[in-house]
Amino acid sequence: MADKIPTRDGFGKRIVELGKDNEKIFVMSADLEDATRAEYFRDAYPKRFMTVGIAEQDLVGTAVGLSMQGYIPVICSFAVFLTNRAYDMIRLDICYNDANVKIVCSHAGVTVGQDGASAQCLEDFALMRVLPRMRVVCPVDAIEAKKATDAIISADGPMYMRTSRGAFPVITKESDPFEIGKGVVLREGTDATVIACGIMVSSALEAAESLAKENISVNVINMHTIKPIDTDLIVAAAQQTGAIVTAEEHQVYGGLGGAVVEVLAQHYPVPVEMVAVQDTFGQTGAPQELLDEYHLSPRDIVAAVRKAVKRK
Amino acid sequence: MKEIDIQSLEEKAIVCRKEILQIIHSAACGHPGGSLSAVEILIALYAFGLRHDPKNPQWEERDRLIISKGHASPATYVVLANFEYFSKDEYPGYRKFGSILQGHVHRKVPGVEFNTGSLGHGLSVANGMALGAKMQNKDTRVFCLLGDGEIQEGSVWEAAMTAAHHNIDHVCAIIDYNKVQENGPVKDIKALEPLADKWKSFGWNVVDVDGHDYNSLQQGLDDFKQNKGKPFVIIANTVKGKGVSFMEGQSKWHGKAPNDDQLKKALSELST
Numbered sequence: 001m002a003d004k005i006p007t008r009d010g011f012g013k014r015i016v017e018l019g020k021d022n023e024k025i026f027v028m029s030a031d032l033e034d035a036t037r038a039e040y041f042r043d044a045y046p047k048r049f050m051t052v053g054i055a056e057q058d059l060v061g062t063a064v065g066l067s068m069q070g071y072i073p074v075i076c077s078f079a080v081f082l083t084n085r086a087y088d089m090i091r092l093d094i095c096y097n098d099a100n101v102k103i104v105c106s107h108a109g110v111t112v113g114q115d116g117a118s119a120q121c122l123e124d125f126a127l128m129r130v131l132p133r134m135r136v137v138c139p140v141d142a143i144e145a146k147k148a149t150d151a152i153i154s155a156d157g158p159m160y161m162r163t164s165r166g167a168f169p170v171i172t173k174e175s176d177p178f179e180i181g182k183g184v185v186l187r188e189g190t191d192a193t194v195i196a197c198g199i200m201v202s203s204a205l206e207a208a209e210s211l212a213k214e215n216i217s218v219n220v221i222n223m224h225t226i227k228p229i230d231t232d233l234i235v236a237a238a239q240q241t242g243a244i245v246t247a248e249e250h251q252v253y254g255g256l257g258g259a260v261v262e263v264l265a266q267h268y269p270v271p272v273e274m275v276a277v278q279d280t281f282g283q284t285g286a287p288q289e290l291l292d293e294y295h296l297s298p299r300d301i302v303a304a305v306r307k308a309v310k311r312k
Numbered sequence: 313m314k315e316i317d318i319q320s321l322e323e324k325a326i327v328c329r330k331e332i333l334q335i336i337h338s339a340a341c342g343h344p345g346g347s348l349s350a351v352e353i354l355i356a357l358y359a360f361g362l363r364h365d366p367k368n369p370q371w372e373e374r375d376r377l378i379i380s381k382g383h384a385s386p387a388t389y390v391v392l393a394n395f396e397y398f399s400k401d402e403y404p405g406y407r408k409f410g411s412i413l414q415g416h417v418h419r420k421v422p423g424v425e426f427n428t429g430s431l432g433h434g435l436s437v438a439n440g441m442a443l444g445a446k447m448q449n450k451d452t453r454v455f456c457l458l459g460d461g462e463i464q465e466g467s468v469w470e471a472a473m474t475a476a477h478h479n480i481d482h483v484c485a486i487i488d489y490n491k492v493q494e495n496g497p498v499k500d501i502k503a504l505e506p507l508a509d510k511w512k513s514f515g516w517n518v519v520d521v522d523g524h525d526y527n528s529l530q531q532g533l534d535d536f537k538q539n540k541g542k543p544f545v546i547i548a549n550t551v552k553g554k555g556v557s558f559m560e561g562q563s564k565w566h567g568k569a570p571n572d573d574q575l576k577k578a579l580s581e582l583s584t
Contacts, residue, residue: 050443053477058436058470065440068426069448073440089467092430093437097419 002202004167008106010145011163012037015074016044018153025153026071028052030059035165036076036106056081060089064099072100072153079105079121079162083128094158095131102152103128103160109249110282110290111166111199120282120290126254128160129227136226137180138162138197138256141170144224147178155180162198166287169202172222183230189219192305193237193244197223197256200247200275200296207301218305229259231267238268243308245273247301249291252276271311273304316360321526324359325351328394329555329582331403332386337575339407342415345565346459347387349490349523349550354391356529357455357486366396369422375452376441378426380434381459381488382416383567389413389421397423432465434458435485439475442483453536455484461493464502469514475543476515484536485516485545488523490552494566511545523548555582 019025019041027033027041029051042049052058056077063073075082082105083090094101108121128136137152137159139145145163152159176184186201187208194204201222208218219241221233238244244264246257257274264270277294291297328351336342358364362375379388386406393400398412398421405411412420416429426437438456445452462468475483489507491498498504508518517539521532532546552566553559556578570578 047447050478052470052474055467055470055474057432057467058439058474061433061436061467061471062440062443062474065437065442065454066444068437068441069444071444071447088430089433089436092427093433097427 002169002171004169005142006164006167007139007142007145008037008163008165010139010142011104011149011161012040014146014149016040018149019045019048022072022153023048024070024072026050026066026073028059028063028073028075030054030056030077030081032077035078036104038076056086057089060086061093063101064093064097067099067101072102074102074104076104078119079108079124080119083121083124087127091131095133098133098157100156101158104163105160106163107165108162109164109198110277110294110296111164111249111287113166113287113290114284116284117281122251122277122282123254124160124162125226125248125250125256126258129254129259134158134160135180135228136160137224138226139224140198140201140222141168141172143170143172143174144178148224151178151180164199166199168199171202171205178224181225181228181230183221183223183225183233185219186222187218187220189217190241191217191243192309193219193221193241194247194301194305195221195223195234195237195244195256195260196247197226198249200249203296203298204247204301206298207305210298210302211305216305216309223256226256226259229263231263234260234263235268238264238270242312243271245275245301245304245308247275249296250276252278271308273308275300275304316526316530318526321355321359324355324394326582328355328387328390330579331390333556333570333575333578335390335403335406336386336569338404340569342386342407342569343383343567344386344559344570345492345552345562346381346488346490347384348554348556348559349552350384350387350457350488351391351554352524352526352529353457353486353488353548353550354387356526356533358391358395360530361533362455366423369397373450373452375455376425376438377455377457378434378438379417379424379428379457381431381457381462382428384457385413385415385417388417388424392421392423397421431459431462432467435468435471436474438483439471439480442480443478446482451482453482453484455486457486457488460487460489460491460498460504461501463487463504472511472514472516479541480543481539481541483543485543487545487547488550489547490550492552492561492563492566494563496563508547515542517542517544518547520547520549523550524554557581
């Protein structure tokens with residue numbers, strides 16, 4: 001059984017390590033430094049940490065001002081508060097001004113759990129993906145979250161990274177490569193491809209294992225970058241397997257699935273099934289109960305693969 | 313106090329007002345009301361408020377100015393051109409395809425620090441710039457021009473609290489208090505008064521000035537240069553559409569271009 005660690009922990013630890021040598025890194029929060037793990041950085045480098053109180057719009061603007069003085073601000077909150085509440089500021093101050101600001105948000109998806117629908121952000125990929133210049137990353141586990149943290153700091157310009165509250169299985173190794181915009185094939189298969197991100201990747205691997213018993217051979221891709229989407233890998237997977245299933249802890253519209261079908265419709269149409277939240281809000285519950293309720297479990301991926309394969 | 317040549321600045325203001333109306337007329341759209349109200353504020357800033365160098369707009373030691381009321385692009389561009397940041401040959405391009413003179417304030421124009429256009433953004437950015445400068449032991453001052461209607465945006469008050477909490481005393485907000493917004497008088501739409509007390513209660517030092525009088529503006533800007541311990545706001549009392557009789561105080565001239573006859577009448581008024 002794999003270890004389970006929230007990806008926010010991977011980010012929180014790595015940003016402290018990066019801050020040791022890179023004095024331009026300036027971490028900011030709107031009173032959620034504890035929950036986002038930005039507090040690790042606050043405790044290590046109090047002079048390069050700032051909270052603006054509960055004021056997400058101000059958080060974005062202040063960060064942008066700091067970036068214009070050469071700092072690399074990393075702003076941390078819950079996904080729902082930054083991407084929804086401060087959208088106009090992210091669009092205009094960060095993206096339109098091409099500011100070198102990194103947005104790192106935890107508490108996305110139904111695995112936020114007991115806090116309920118108000119805190120379960122299910123639209124962050126869609127909101128961030130449509131903004132020019134913004135890149136969107138969702139690491140699969142705590143190890144990948146460290147590498148993604150390195151990548152968003154070293155690349156210039158706007159970045160959005162979704163981290164998790166819930167503990168996700170650790171499925172990658174320290175030695176695995178990570179490059180923004182390059183998906184990773186985790187399991188080779190010939191009958192269908194599951195393209196997943198975040199917690200849905202380990203569920204996809206579980207589904208593939210179970211489908212193998214039915215002699216359905218499934219290719220599994222960890223698509224940790226939702227934008228820029230890895231067009232070449234998606235097209236190659238469609239050519240190789242002829243059917244695609246997308247899986248994400250996000251609304252069915254506009255997220256990873258949306259990005260994948262945009263590629264397929266333009267370059268290589270094949271049958272697609274989308275495992276995602278079906279245009280509804282979440283609710284209070286344990287993460288596993290909610291994954292089951294919103295059809296985000298391995299057995300839902302299994303059903304989607306069978307359906308996609310039948311449509312070939 | 314720096315000696316200022318009031319007469320030459322007043323002449324500059326007339327030139328700027330005419331050019332503001334001309335570029336809006338030529339674009340057949342734009343925002344004359346809140347541009348005409350901000351002319352003396354902007355001229356004062358570039359004449360004796362900011363440390364700046366038109367020949368080197370990216371000069372590291374310059375003071376910063378964020379135009380948070382990004383619809384005042386005609387005033388911003390025309391004043392920058394009159395301080396020789398760029399050539400007036402660009403004027404016919406205002407609001408036209410391919411021009412550097414974008415509809416709302418944009419960094420394509422030399423001298424512009426930040427792209428704006430959505431209200432309530434500038435003050436947070438100014439705070440961040442000021443904090444960044446301070447951490448690097450620079451004495452950069454950061455100015456932020458806000459509209460009066462703009463401060464109905466809640467984000468302005470988030471920024472006001474941040475500046476006070478962190479004692480950002482090298483930030484100067486300037487409110488173009490022309491008392492009129494797009495759909496009517498500010499006091500009828502959502503009143504700001506008591507405006508000075510609001511800012512004081514938020515922890516700011518406040519001065520009221522006549523935003524069309526250079527001596528008064530200079531007093532306010534000099535007070536800011538001596539300012540310590542708290543952020544500083546200049547409430548510049550102005551007249552919407554200042555200088556053109558039929559535009560003054562009229563909300564309908566917030567965002568409308570003059571036609572040929574109206575332009576002619578306005579230019580003739582400004583010449584006398």
